[in-house]
Amino acid sequence: MKEVTKEYSNGEVTIVWKNALCTHSANCVKGLPEVFKPRESPWINPEEASTEKLIEQVKKCPSGALSFYLNADKKLS
16 A cells, blocks of 8 residues: 555644554544545545644544644744
């Protein structure tokens, strides 16, 4: 499998997805189905939830395939 890393942003936070780490636990889909829609493209729509809810859900990813960074922090570095 080719390793792919994609980023999806709502302007405040960026969700980073690494396909090679994904174990398809579906925690993301079950927790925020309005954001994580695996049958659509793009499959992550971060505009559909608050930054706080996005961060809370990404932290529940058991495989580490989902991570995030705050856009303001990245601009500083």
